[in-house]
Amino acid sequence: MKRFLRPLLKNRNLLMGTVMVLIVILIALFADVIAPYKFDDANLNNQLEAPSSNFLFGTDEFGRDLFSRVLFGSRISLRVAVLAALIEITIGVTLGLLSGYYGGTTDRITSFFADLTWSMPPIIMSMAVITVLGKGLDNVIIAIAIVSWAQYARIVRAKTQSLKNMAFVETAVAFNERDLSIMIRYILPNILPSIIVLASLSIPATIMSTTALSFLGLGAQHPSPDWGLALSSSMKNISNAPWLAIYPGLALVFTVFGFNLLGEGVRDLLDPRLKAR
Amino acid sequence: MEPIIRIQNLDKRFLISRRLFSRKRKVVDAVKDFSLDIYPGEIVGLIGESGSGKTTLSRLLLSLTPASGGSVTIGSTNLVTAKRREIRAVRSRFAVVFQDPASNLNPRQTVEHSIMRPLLIRGMDKKEARQRAREALDKVQMAETYLAAYPHQLSGGQQQRIAIARALVMEPDVMILDEPTSALDISVQAQVLNLLLDLQAELKLTYLIITHDLNVIRYVSDRIAVMYMGRLVEIGKTQEVLENPSHPYTDILIHSVPILDPLHRDDEKRLFPGEPGEVPDCPAACRLAPRCPHVMEKCLTSQPPMLEVSPGHLAECFLLEQTV
Amino acid sequence: MDALLTLDRLSVDYEVSDGLLSAVHDVSLSIGKGEIYALVGESGCGKSTIAHTIMRLSIDHNEKVGGQICFGGKNLLDLSDSEMEKIRGKHIGMIFQNPLDSLNPVYRSGTQVAEALALDGLSKKESRERVIELYRDVQIPDPEERVGSFPHELSGGMRQRVMIAMMLARNPELLIADEPTTALDVTVEAQILHILKEMRDLYHSSVLLITHNFGVVAEIADRIGIMYAGELVEEGTVFEIFENPAHPYSKALLSALPRGHKSEGRIAAISGTVPRIMDKANQCRFYNRCPRAGESCREGSPTFLSLSETHRVRCHPEGI
Numbered sequence: 001m002k003r004f005l006r007p008l009l010k011n012r013n014l015l016m017g018t019v020m021v022l023i024v025i026l027i028a029l030f031a032d033v034i035a036p037y038k039f040d041d042a043n044l045n046n047q048l049e050a051p052s053s054n055f056l057f058g059t060d061e062f063g064r065d066l067f068s069r070v071l072f073g074s075r076i077s078l079r080v081a082v083l084a085a086l087i088e089i090t091i092g093v094t095l096g097l098l099s100g101y102y103g104g105t106t107d108r109i110t111s112f113f114a115d116l117t118w119s120m121p122p123i124i125m126s127m128a129v130i131t132v133l134g135k136g137l138d139n140v141i142i143a144i145a146i147v148s149w150a151q152y153a154r155i156v157r158a159k160t161q162s163l164k165n166m167a168f169v170e171t172a173v174a175f176n177e178r179d180l181s182i183m184i185r186y187i188l189p190n191i192l193p194s195i196i197v198l199a200s201l202s203i204p205a206t207i208m209s210t211t212a213l214s215f216l217g218l219g220a221q222h223p224s225p226d227w228g229l230a231l232s233s234s235m236k237n238i239s240n241a242p243w244l245a246i247y248p249g250l251a252l253v254f255t256v257f258g259f260n261l262l263g264e265g266v267r268d269l270l271d272p273r274l275k276a277r
Numbered sequence: 278m279e280p281i282i283r284i285q286n287l288d289k290r291f292l293i294s295r296r297l298f299s300r301k302r303k304v305v306d307a308v309k310d311f312s313l314d315i316y317p318g319e320i321v322g323l324i325g326e327s328g329s330g331k332t333t334l335s336r337l338l339l340s341l342t343p344a345s346g347g348s349v350t351i352g353s354t355n356l357v358t359a360k361r362r363e364i365r366a367v368r369s370r371f372a373v374v375f376q377d378p379a380s381n382l383n384p385r386q387t388v389e390h391s392i393m394r395p396l397l398i399r400g401m402d403k404k405e406a407r408q409r410a411r412e413a414l415d416k417v418q419m420a421e422t423y424l425a426a427y428p429h430q431l432s433g434g435q436q437q438r439i440a441i442a443r444a445l446v447m448e449p450d451v452m453i454l455d456e457p458t459s460a461l462d463i464s465v466q467a468q469v470l471n472l473l474l475d476l477q478a479e480l481k482l483t484y485l486i487i488t489h490d491l492n493v494i495r496y497v498s499d500r501i502a503v504m505y506m507g508r509l510v511e512i513g514k515t516q517e518v519l520e521n522p523s524h525p526y527t528d529i530l531i532h533s534v535p536i537l538d539p540l541h542r543d544d545e546k547r548l549f550p551g552e553p554g555e556v557p558d559c560p561a562a563c564r565l566a567p568r569c570p571h572v573m574e575k576c577l578t579s580q581p582p583m584l585e586v587s588p589g590h591l592a593e594c595f596l597l598e599q600t601v
Numbered sequence: 602m603d604a605l606l607t608l609d610r611l612s613v614d615y616e617v618s619d620g621l622l623s624a625v626h627d628v629s630l631s632i633g634k635g636e637i638y639a640l641v642g643e644s645g646c647g648k649s650t651i652a653h654t655i656m657r658l659s660i661d662h663n664e665k666v667g668g669q670i671c672f673g674g675k676n677l678l679d680l681s682d683s684e685m686e687k688i689r690g691k692h693i694g695m696i697f698q699n700p701l702d703s704l705n706p707v708y709r710s711g712t713q714v715a716e717a718l719a720l721d722g723l724s725k726k727e728s729r730e731r732v733i734e735l736y737r738d739v740q741i742p743d744p745e746e747r748v749g750s751f752p753h754e755l756s757g758g759m760r761q762r763v764m765i766a767m768m769l770a771r772n773p774e775l776l777i778a779d780e781p782t783t784a785l786d787v788t789v790e791a792q793i794l795h796i797l798k799e800m801r802d803l804y805h806s807s808v809l810l811i812t813h814n815f816g817v818v819a820e821i822a823d824r825i826g827i828m829y830a831g832e833l834v835e836e837g838t839v840f841e842i843f844e845n846p847a848h849p850y851s852k853a854l855l856s857a858l859p860r861g862h863k864s865e866g867r868i869a870a871i872s873g874t875v876p877r878i879m880d881k882a883n884q885c886r887f888y889n890r891c892p893r894a895g896e897s898c899r900e901g902s903p904t905f906l907s908l909s910e911t912h913r914v915r916c917h918p919e920g921i
Contacts, residue, residue, distance in 0.1 A: 094554075166380045167375035167376070167377055167380040167381045168380055168381055168382050168383045168391075170336075170339075170341055170373075170375070171375065171381065171443075172371055172383075172394070173339075173341060173369065174339040174341060174368060174372075174373050175368065175369070175372070175394070175395040175398060175447060176368050176369060176395075176399075177366045177394070177396055177398060185383075185386075186383055186385075188383055189383075189385035190383075190384060289902065324787075326787060326788060327757075327786055331871045357818065358728055364607055366879055370707075432874055434874070446705075460643055462643035462813065462814075463643060463813065463854055463857050463858060464643060464853070464854065464857050464870060464871040466857070466859075467857035467858075467859070467868045467869065467870040467871070468870040468872075470868070471857065471867055471868065471870055474863055474867070489786065489787060490814070491787065492858065492859045492860065495857055495859065495860075495861065495862060496859035496861070496863055496868070497859075502748060508710045515862060528697030529788060530787065530788065532786055532808050533788045533790070533791035533792075535790075535791070535794070535814075535817050535819060535820040536819060536820070536860055537815055537816055537818065537821075537843075538819055538850035539819045539820075539839045539843050540840070541819075542819060542821070544819050546791060546795065547793070548791060548795065549788040549792070550787075552742070552756060552757060552758075552759070553757075553758065553786070553788075553789065562722060566676075592709055
């Protein structure tokens with residue numbers, strides 16, 4: 001246990017990031033318990049009230065408690081981030097492995113699509129996908145994944161190409177190891193650290209993108225407590241009820257910052273160890 | 278005695294583009310017209326410098342790269358024309374140990390797993406494979422405790438011994454060792470070379486040892502094969518080739534190696550004239566022609582055939598025609 | 602002997618996670634003018650560390666250096682960075698193992714050699730002529746053309762020759778060569794060694810040759826220093842060391858070299874591995890692997906015994 005704690009403690013980014021992300025995760029898990037109200041508990045008697053002991057973050061134009069909404073919003077952000085990451089990684093790593101290992105036509109086709117999707121601005125691309133699939137958070141996840149898989153594919157492809165020529169892989173081919181087995185047992189485990197680093201740094205980007213889409217009205221729909229949506233609807237009351245923008249905004253910043261620190265920390269942790277080998 | 282492997286006129290061509298945007302492709306003959314019979318129980322040392330094609334040869338024998346021509350016959354199968362299934366069957370008769378100890382083993386697999394893997398692929402059950410791994414480790418004189426270790430926890434010499442254990446566990450007919458000790462310290466090299474000799478004697482193995490180190494080849498080989506620019510230029514029993522080098526390149530090679538005795542430091546040195554990579558303009562010429570100290574008219578226009586110096590000792594050089 | 606470089610009780614320790622690693626310990630030796638001194642040993646013996654400490658190419662904050670490096674009347678370890686810069690290249694040159702890594706791939710080879718000359722204030726024309734002359738000295742064919750070639754257009758042996766030319770450009774008194782031929786083919790190695798010998802004869806430079814290759818040492822060294830686990834364990838002329846190695850490690854090392862055919866007898870391997878010396882163990886560092894180890898070997902590091910004016914060994918009389 002000590003061996004795991006020491007690098008954690010030495011690496012401030014990792015420590016801070018882990019703590020912050022843990023906080024967000026715990027909030028998401030226990031929102032039901034912590035939140036004093038339900039996120040869609042409307043009460044027209046309490047419209048647009050400033051923060052008080054009753055309503056820690058104030059209320060919105062429907063009388064809903066902002067504090068509770070912000071807490072529940074964490075679930076949405078995390079869910080989107082994790083799901084998008086899973087889809088991106090699955091597509092990106094698979095295509096990266098195949099194109100790196102086989103080269104040739106497979107590589108040409110994959111690289112073409114990777115370059116294509118990577119050059120599209122995420123928001124615009126997502127808007128295009130939404131136009132086809134319709135609004136909603138799930139479609140936003142798909143849209144983000146379509147735009148972002150290429151970064152994984154690129155790294156995985158490059159690493160696969162160099163690992164393929166290493167002695168232990170050639171030896172495995174020489175003792176009749178099958179292609180799929182080589183990709184899974186020999187190549188994938190050795191590129192895992194890079195994938196982890198990439199994932200931990202791309203999650204905050206995903207959160208930002210999905211928030212932006214929700215802000216534009218393309219993602220989460222009412223009455224969802226999604227932070228982006230909350231920011232969007234806070235605009236009309238920005239002068240008389242600024243708390244409606246401040247608290248969701250802060251929650252967003254806290255979450256993205258936490259993931260960024262975690263990502264940096266993970267990268268610092270894994271990279272020098274790789275070099276030491 | 279029948280040879281265990283019969284390599285005949287093996288060719289491997291690579292196409293390389295001359296420049297970034299050029300359509301013109303240059304043909305490089307990495308291995309050309311290579312013929313060699315390897316007999317059971319012998320150690321053949323293949324020596325050559327960079328560009329000789331020796332590494333390409335090992336990859337051809339393992340079917341890691343397809344040949345352009347010729348044949349490699351093992352049993353009744355010709356590797357060059359064989360189908361995938363036949364190749365897989367023949368591959369199991371070989372085992373290979375490559376040069377760099379650090380990249381010979383999967384960093385993510387334990388020692389035990391690395392050694393067991395080839396057996397599991399063959400369908401052996403885990404229990405038996407584990408037992409065999411244990412035995413192989415013992416054969417390379419490493420303690421059982423190393424089974425749970427990861428490669429990065431081991432020294433270069435230990436890593437190389439694990440690679441040898443993995444090769445042994447397959448009970449190969451032929452072990453191909455590509456620069457097995459080049460990356461190792463002197464004392465570790467001695468350990469590994471002696472280990473290889475012991476194992477060969479005990480298990481009646483056949484080795485093809487590929488290296489650029491003449492001292493190593495002289496020590497372990499029964500026969501020496503010399504490669505220059507993709508061709509086999511001389512072959513024969515170790516003592517014979519070293520005492521009576523019959524190809525000019527072999528002669529230069531032997532006399533370029535620094536002698537481990539300062540008293541002989543002022544002995545006549547044969548320096549290799551010309552520059553590495555110099556090829557004759559005429560493709561039919563002897564490859565050594567531009568750099569050969571004994572070059573004749575003939576050498577510039579035709580390829581010398583393999584001529585006998587004495588039984589079992591052959592070299593590709595026109596000079597030998599004169600002595601016949 | 603007129604000493605050009607003297608190491609006086611040189612020690613280099615590194616702060617690592619589990620303590621103080623002793624990489625070089627109490628090394629004292631002198632290199633004379635116009636001599637080739639080979640520092641020989643296996644990996645981890647400290648020979649490369651010594652070369653890098655003399656040149657001070659990089660600053661490692663975890664490194665602690667003790668003792669003196671005397672050159673030209675000064676202790677190099679006391680010099681500031683700018684003073685050291687004046688010495689590097691002009692008075693002490695260095696060539697490395699892999700010449701491709703040492704040459705900038707985007708500049709022509711001649712330009713890089715000329716850069717060294719520019720520091721001496723030569724005009725462009727004079728520089729170019731001098732470079733061509735140097736290329737000729739190191740036996741690069743067609744020097745007028747080769748000065749314009751890029752590193753990747755040159756073979757390994759040629760690149761190494763360019764490196765030698767670069768080092769000789771300013772005619773340093775001492776040339777440090779760290780495994781100069783290890784990455785080269787044997788036939789090319791022979792050529793490079795030949796050049797190094799000529800350079801010593803022509804330019805009277807001294808060479809500190811760092812290598813693990815005894816063949817190279819037998820070929821060109823005048824004197825040899827054998828290192829083990831950070832210490833100098835034996836020193837002598839090349840003939841003394843080869844004919845009459847005294848230290849058990851030297852003997853073992855020389856017997857581990859393959860020289861003849863297996864039928865003539867097995868080479869002897871040394872059991873065990875090189876230890877990592879932490880916190881300056883106060884005993885002979887070869888103790889656990891020494892076939893002649895005795896009780897006195899554990900009572901402090903043995904001192905040097907003189908076997909002749911030039912031959913000394915760090916061992917007890919019973920061990921030799």
